[in-house]
Amino acid sequence: MSISNLYTPLIASIALIFLLSCGAGKQGDASRADTDPSGAPETESTLFCADSAYSYVQRQVDFGPRVPGNEAHAACGDWLAETLRAAGAEVTVQTATLTGFDGASIPMRNIFARLNPDADERVLLLAHWDSRPWADHDPDPAKHSSPIDGANDGASGAGVLLEIARIAKEAGIAKGIDILLCDAEDRGTENNDESWAMGTRYFAANLPEKGYMPSAAILLDMVGAPDATFMREYFSQRSNPALADEIWAIAHSLGYAGNFPNRMGSAVNDDHVELIKAGIPAIDIIDYREGEGFFSGWHTTADNMDAISKETLEKVGRVIETYLKK
Numbered sequence: 001m002s003i004s005n006l007y008t009p010l011i012a013s014i015a016l017i018f019l020l021s022c023g024a025g026k027q028g029d030a031s032r033a034d035t036d037p038s039g040a041p042e043t044e045s046t047l048f049c050a051d052s053a054y055s056y057v058q059r060q061v062d063f064g065p066r067v068p069g070n071e072a073h074a075a076c077g078d079w080l081a082e083t084l085r086a087a088g089a090e091v092t093v094q095t096a097t098l099t100g101f102d103g104a105s106i107p108m109r110n111i112f113a114r115l116n117p118d119a120d121e122r123v124l125l126l127a128h129w130d131s132r133p134w135a136d137h138d139p140d141p142a143k144h145s146s147p148i149d150g151a152n153d154g155a156s157g158a159g160v161l162l163e164i165a166r167i168a169k170e171a172g173i174a175k176g177i178d179i180l181l182c183d184a185e186d187r188g189t190e191n192n193d194e195s196w197a198m199g200t201r202y203f204a205a206n207l208p209e210k211g212y213m214p215s216a217a218i219l220l221d222m223v224g225a226p227d228a229t230f231m232r233e234y235f236s237q238r239s240n241p242a243l244a245d246e247i248w249a250i251a252h253s254l255g256y257a258g259n260f261p262n263r264m265g266s267a268v269n270d271d272h273v274e275l276i277k278a279g280i281p282a283i284d285i286i287d288y289r290e291g292e293g294f295f296s297g298w299h300t301t302a303d304n305m306d307a308i309s310k311e312t313l314e315k316v317g318r319v320i321e322t323y324l325k326k
């Protein structure tokens, strides 16, 4: 993803109406199998397991950088689809050969999983699973052409969604859940918006069915770093402010206001923009820090497992689980 050129400081001054309409609790008596890595007292009944989500991130990274066309990408894609099937999802795979901004041929594979396939109300959750082929923001110029592990930038979002799929049935989620693990997000170049989010652009042009319209669409991107800061993102706010209000209200009700400040961050050209362009309202939960930008390991070789916090994965996962139960 990249910062959109459309962003102007004016946007930051937009006043937000924060509706604390979403209560925190009454989610049932399901007990959690894990312990809270933060050591904080358990306040919510959620099944989302930080250790499990972390292991899903680790497993992706263990394949190696998942660059479309390489062996790790092929093997990881197989594993993602299999893991979603094992969770009880109906999985379909979209494949296409796309052309990158540099003329390269990109074997793209979107993995689409449906839980509760017969439910009329459907929530679309998405995250990209490819990793960037170049560490072009690495402080060491010698590493600029090296691929990255993409532990946070890619694997974290997919890991959280795999964990959501694993617990969905036991958590009693009645809504239909559509999970899109989109490919070829992170092969873009600066000042070329079309060079990013290629997998989701393809999905938006080839929807699962005519008139496909989820009741909500939520993108997770870079949801694993310590001290992650999920500010309100501009295109999300413009597209579906009510959904953003609801998600941030849930986060605050769970005690995560520090990670989910209710302020405008930036305008990020990310997968959700491709859905919005196709008429599907969508929001992005993305780590963007005031005065800093993306996390320090963004597009560097430091985006490895050392950049992943179980606590952050858990917070995001619990927010999503709580939302799905409503």
Ligand SMILES: [Zn+2]
Residues within 6 Å of the ligand: 001, 132, 153, 186, 299
């Ligand atoms: Zn990226």
